[in-house]
Amino acid sequence: MSTTLRPTPSPNHAQIRTALARVRGLGSAKEGTDHFWRQRVTAVANLFLVIFAVCLVLRLVGTDYAEARAVLASPLVTVALAMLIVSGVIHMRLGMQTVIEDYIHSEGAKVVALMANTFFAIAIGATCILAVLKLGFGG
Amino acid sequence: MASAKPSAGSPRPISPHLQIYSPLINMVSSIVHRITGVALYFGTLLLAWWLVAAASGPAAYAYASWIFNSPFGLLVLFGYTWALFHHMFGGLRHLIWDTGRGFDLDTVDRMCWFSIIGSVSLTILVWAAILFS
Ligand code: HEM
Numbered sequence: 480m481s482t483t484l485r486p487t488p489s490p491n492h493a494q495i496r497t498a499l500a501r502v503r504g505l506g507s508a509k510e511g512t513d514h515f516w517r518q519r520v521t522a523v524a525n526l527f528l529v530i531f532a533v534c535l536v537l538r539l540v541g542t543d544y545a546e547a548r549a550v551l552a553s554p555l556v557t558v559a560l561a562m563l564i565v566s567g568v569i570h571m572r573l574g575m576q577t578v579i580e581d582y583i584h585s586e587g588a589k590v591v592a593l594m595a596n597t598f599f600a601i602a603i604g605a606t607c608i609l610a611v612l613k614l615g616f617g618g
Numbered sequence: 619m620a621s622a623k624p625s626a627g628s629p630r631p632i633s634p635h636l637q638i639y640s641p642l643i644n645m646v647s648s649i650v651h652r653i654t655g656v657a658l659y660f661g662t663l664l665l666a667w668w669l670v671a672a673a674s675g676p677a678a679y680a681y682a683s684w685i686f687n688s689p690f691g692l693l694v695l696f697g698y699t700w701a702l703f704h705h706m707f708g709g710l711r712h713l714i715w716d717t718g719r720g721f722d723l724d725t726v727d728r729m730c731w732f733s734i735i736g737s738v739s740l741t742i743l744v745w746a747a748i749l750f751s
Contacts, residue, residue, distance in 0.1 A: 519716060522709045529706060533744060540748050545677045552671060560669075571659045578656060603662045610669035618673075 514573055521570035530562035535560075548614065565606045572600035614617030644723075647730040653709035655702040661698050700741040707733035 506513040512559060535556060539547050575596045583589045639645070672681035685691050710730045714720045720729060 495631065503743060519713065522713060526709065529702060537747055540751050544679050547672060565661065571662065574655050575659055578652060603666050606666045607669050610673040613673040
């Protein structure tokens with residue numbers, strides 16, 4: 480008992496956790512490294528999609544409405560914009576979650592802020608996707 | 619050394635907080651990555667508005683274009699462009715760190731300066747293309 484070679488951060492914790500919980504290793508939020516990983520995957524996706532979006536904006540400079548609609552109706556643009564929106568809102572929701580958890584410590588305000596964060600991300604995502612699809616189908 | 623107001627007994631030392639240190643490029647880059655992330659977050663409202671306007675019809679699109687082309691609109695878009703590029707380079711730096719590389723202070727500082735110079739250059743380049751096209 481008294482001769483462990485490596486430091487045990489929390490002896491109580493070590494005793495309470497079952498072997499299965501240790502193997503799963505998902506921690507108290509049961510998410511493991513999911514948050515981190517999804518933030519990275521969407522970061523890489525954003526990297527490419529944001530560069531595409533900047534090129535798209537440059538393409539649209541100086542165009543009139545009809546031409547802009549035509550560009551935004553091309554399938555490649557629709558698909559890329561849809562991917563940017565999905566990747567972007569997942570990424571920004573995860574990022575804002577970290578910011579909220581870092582700065583808001585009272586439990587009630589934190590829960591409200593986290594919920595508002597999710598609602599905002601989904602509202603932006605749904606609105607943008609609808610607009611992009613409408614543009615894509617030429618409606 | 620700074621010490622906390624004692625509630626009981628002798629004053630105890632506290633660790634110096636952020637404002638004690640003179641800012642270094644790495645800490646400034648770190649907080650700027652967060653600030654630009656949050657700015658981009660709320661800036662998605664502009665993207666949503668522009669997409670909805672485009673999908674709604676010529677009148678809504680003309681109105682959005684008019685706002686975006688006003689001096690204030692251009693200023694906001696200019697700032698958004700820089701925030702996007704700086705966050706992109708900052709994110710790239712994080713991704714490099716995630717591979718376990720680039721942690722020595724020289725490399726950290728160089729990557730931070732690279733994000734600043736890179737983001738300012740790209741912003742100017744994009745806006746030169748926009749304004750002089
Ligand atoms: C351009 C490509 C982008 C890349 C490569 C990228 C990369 C990253 C990475 C790696 C992080 C994690 C930083 C950390 O662990 O401390 C991060 C955080 C964040 N990102 Fe992005 N990102 C990109 C675009 C965006 C966009 C478009 C938005 C918003 C719409 C956004 C919003 C955020 C927010 C709010 C955070 C949290 C900041 C923090 O915790 O300090 N990012 N980004």
